Amino acid sequence: MTEVLSQDEIDQLLTAINAGDTEPEDFRPAADTRKIKIYDFKRPDKFSKEQIRTVSIMHDTFARLATTNLSANLRSIVHLHVASVDQLTYEEFIRSIPTPTTLAIINMDPLKGNAILEIDPAITFSIIDRLFGGTGEGTKSQHELTDIETSVMEGIIVRLLGNLREAWSTVIDLRPRLGQIDTNPQFASIVAPNEMVVLVTLETKIGDVEGMMNLCIPYITIEPIIGKLSAQFWYSSVRRGTTTENLNILKDKISNASISVSAEVGSIQVTAKDVISLRIGDIVNLYNSRVDEPFSLNIGNKRKFLCRPGVIGKKIAVQIVKKIAEFEQDEFEELTSDETEILNG
Template identity: 70%
Template sequence: MTEVLSQDEIDQLLTAISTGDTEPEEAQQVTERKNIRIWDFRRPDKFSKEQIRTVSFMHETFARLTTTSLSAQLRSLVNVHVASVDQLTYEEFIRSIPSPTALAVINMDPLKGSAILEIDPAVTFSIIDRLFGGTGEGSKINRELSEIERSVMESIIVRILGNMREAWSQVIDLRPRLGQIETNPQFAQIVPPTEMVVLVTLETKVEDVEGMMNFCIPYLTIEPIISKLSAQYYYSSIRRGTTTENLNILRERLAGINVAMVAEVGGIQLTMRDILSIKKGDVIRLSNTSLNDPMVLKIGNRPKFDCRPGAVGNKIAVQVTRKIEDVDQTDFEELAVEGDEE
């Protein structure tokens, strides 16, 4: 890095060298202690490298979720990934996007202010064509969206915002809402032109059509949580994980899962020759089981309860009598090994 000395410092060094008070080596050390940092007052950097990196991590999750949801909705191969995360002025962002385009103004509740989600026209019309029953092939369309097309894109953007909420959940309980869709970037002045923004650029591919999806967040909007945009906070919040809200969500999701439950009377091991020779009227004696022994109620493949058979109305039923103590999985493996040795 080139060091710059003031005129007074230069005069002092020349005087000291000429009088013999100092050596040239000492003068070199003085210049090495000098540290000049370049600062552009017209475009000050407000996001640190660590904060930019954390924003990138968050939106990599957003890209994965969006890839899955759009692929399912369009029934087509969709790929979304983070291309870059940069900070620039809002004016530079507006000048970099085409016109007309699909430009959604997003309310970032509970944060104050708005953000911008811009989708490249090639991707927009490819999505619309797929939803209207077409092949989704890209075409050089350069026009504003019709009312029907605007309504279709609203539903797509609302689904994308659901992915954004989940991606931001480790930092804040974000509730993004679609405000309006503009086609002319000049009509979307959410902050002054000189205000700094963080721009997340996502490369988006729908079948063979490629384009960009840009998410622009002003510094004024993200400022209240800027201290949380650190790798330490982000990963510690992931490790915490077991909040009451997360547990309730897990319970709701588990409540709808079907699990097989089997009441087992008893069991026996037979050779394939014996099984093939079984015929009507044969009696198979179950090992280690008597008429007074309880039946075993299995959930999945795990024995969980003792029970006894009965009936409720016209239905066959079992009554749970005792909970079987949980057995560690390694015990099952040891028993299986011993059985093989025998």
């Protein structure tokens, strides 16, 4: 805080200056020590730190899915992880990638515009070598892809786009489609050179071969959903999406599950000798059951319903008359057990 001088102090300073004892230069204000951040108006930041962090989290999911996908398809150890997420101009991105390389132009429907998935040549030829039955070492000579190699890479990229759609599902129902594959960055002009893009760099390792995958998304493409890239929206979407997804999976699994259902007429404890001696036509007296009482319908080993016997056509059937509540199940089982012990006592 600036110190305020009293009137006496001001008078003393003026007297000293007039007498020549002090030079006016001695009273110059102290230099401003504040840190100044340089801002380039030709390259404005479009994404906030929070939005960049959300994009990084989304593509961490993509990296995990792509790792599993590529490992299964290549039958090799594959590892992907997000190395960095940066914002830069499209021209800087184009200058930073080698020639030739694998450039996949991706339609980002329902978003407007395209994105680019760039795959390092070392990774590209390692994938092709693995799919052609090789060890995945690739080739040292860099050349443009042949028609067969392009077709092979199209299949791999389409599978990766399925992983990308799943990773983005918490923000938007993205339906990415592969447009074309180029090898010369100069021919891949999806936006103006000075347009800002977000660049997701994925370190990729296939066996002993290492390289990079770069996903370049222009700001004008992602702008309509920029508000959804906040951490609060993303985490809330993850919770909702995960819950709904899990419920649907559980419903599908349960609907196709097989489980035993049995109608229990009654129960009695007998010796093993009596069981062995049973013959067709023998009558077993169930002391703890009455004719007018409903049966217990068991789902697995749990009593769930009360039912009455009957027939449908020529088939024996039961009719459910009541659902047994949980506390009634415990009581029902306990009473039956006690009665059985008394009867056998």
